Amino acid sequence: METQILKADELDAVCEKAGEILKKGGLVAFPTETVYGLGGDAFNPDSSRKIYAAKGRPSDNPLIVHIAELSALDKLSADIPQTLYDLAEAFWPGPLTMIIKKRESVPCETTGGLDTVAIRMPDHPVALKLIRAGGGYIAAPSANASGRPSPTLASHVAEDLSGRIDMIIDGGEVGIGIESTIVDLSGEVPMILRPGYVTHDMLSRILGHVESDPTLMKKTEGGRPKAPGMRYRHYAPKGDMQLFAGDMACVAETINKKVARSSKKCGILCCDESAGLYDNAVIRSLGSRSDLRSVALNIYRALREFDDEGIEEIYAESFDTDGFGQAVMNRMLKAAGYNIINTEETK
Numbered sequence: 001m002e003t004q005i006l007k008a009d010e011l012d013a014v015c016e017k018a019g020e021i022l023k024k025g026g027l028v029a030f031p032t033e034t035v036y037g038l039g040g041d042a043f044n045p046d047s048s049r050k051i052y053a054a055k056g057r058p059s060d061n062p063l064i065v066h067i068a069e070l071s072a073l074d075k076l077s078a079d080i081p082q083t084l085y086d087l088a089e090a091f092w093p094g095p096l097t098m099i100i101k102k103r104e105s106v107p108c109e110t111t112g113g114l115d116t117v118a119i120r121m122p123d124h125p126v127a128l129k130l131i132r133a134g135g136g137y138i139a140a141p142s143a144n145a146s147g148r149p150s151p152t153l154a155s156h157v158a159e160d161l162s163g164r165i166d167m168i169i170d171g172g173e174v175g176i177g178i179e180s181t182i183v184d185l186s187g188e189v190p191m192i193l194r195p196g197y198v199t200h201d202m203l204s205r206i207l208g209h210v211e212s213d214p215t216l217m218k219k220t221e222g223g224r225p226k227a228p229g230m231r232y233r234h235y236a237p238k239g240d241m242q243l244f245a246g247d248m249a250c251v252a253e254t255i256n257k258k259v260a261r262s263s264k265k266c267g268i269l270c271c272d273e274s275a276g277l278y279d280n281a282v283i284r285s286l287g288s289r290s291d292l293r294s295v296a297l298n299i300y301r302a303l304r305e306f307d308d309e310g311i312e313e314i315y316a317e318s319f320d321t322d323g324f325g326q327a328v329m330n331r332m333l334k335a336a337g338y339n340i341i342n343t344e345e346t347k
Contacts, residue, residue, distance in 0.1 A: 193216075
């Protein structure tokens with residue numbers, strides 16, 4: 001299969017062409033405000049199967065249905081809680097995915113066999129126009145090979161999926177850089193299943209009591225995942241990655257010692273404030289600790305750059321988990337296979 005890569009400059013014409021591909025059961029990668037998504041017709045079971053095959057993704061890992069209008073909800077669920085409308089008013093279009101009970105007409109191939117469906121309305125002009133052009137319902141995980149760092153540029157999509165999908169719409173770099181927050185509204189108490197740009201505090205201001213899944217910051221074993229990214233290996237670079245927590249100077253000292261002892265090509269992920277503390281390795285600052293949104297935008301790009309440079313061992317600083325930091329650390333922990341060292345305890 002030859003994958004077309006089209007710039008989003010002539011947006012109407014590009015989305016019209018891409019929409020026809022989706023209606024015929026094909027796959028189109030497209031930009032959102034979070035990461036690039038790999039889209040197929042959410043009501044076509046064959047399209048969902050193609051998504052799993054193209055990504056090499058386990059078929060019990062549910063997909064997110066992207067919509068462009070609130071009225072589209074009625075076709076997805078007959079049991080829409082008021083909490084969804086309250087959150088939609090505050091955060092849609094935007095980086096928030098909500099899980100509710102699905103209608104029987106929503107294919108189990110799209111929902112990973114679950115009786116719930118994950119729904120989001122993205123905040124990106126290309127995504128919204130494509131959804132409308134493609135029939136109103138696009139099932140889309142991130143547009144990367146399963147387990148790899150998510151794509152924040154069209155070139156990342158091409159690297160992983162060229163030859164496996166019909167089209168890539170190049171809309172430039174995304175704005176956020178990590179996937180949407182996922183909150184499950186299908187139970188008695190709203191529960192965050194994946195942290196993201198919309199934080200626990202932001203949700204609590206709308207809903208009151210909100211719980212967080214206890215596995216957000218630790219490895220999950222067994223069981224069917226209720227949302228994308230909950231169980232399987234995600235965001236991982238090709239090199240071995242370790243995270244280091246503790247005082248900045250202590251972390252830098254520990255990492256420098258490990259680099260000095262290593263015979264492999266090493267890379268270091270740090271912040272602007274500590275970049276000058278390191279040497280003898282390929283160094284990438286993710287941004288300032290005072291602006292974790294810049295850090296989030298750079299995580300996946302840096303991991304892919306390390307892959308391109310043949311980095312075999314990656315040593316990364318950890319970040320505070322308050323607010324948006326929880327989402328940043330959730331992704332970094334998964335990328336490192338939850339391999340984190342507390343440098344204060346190793347003194």
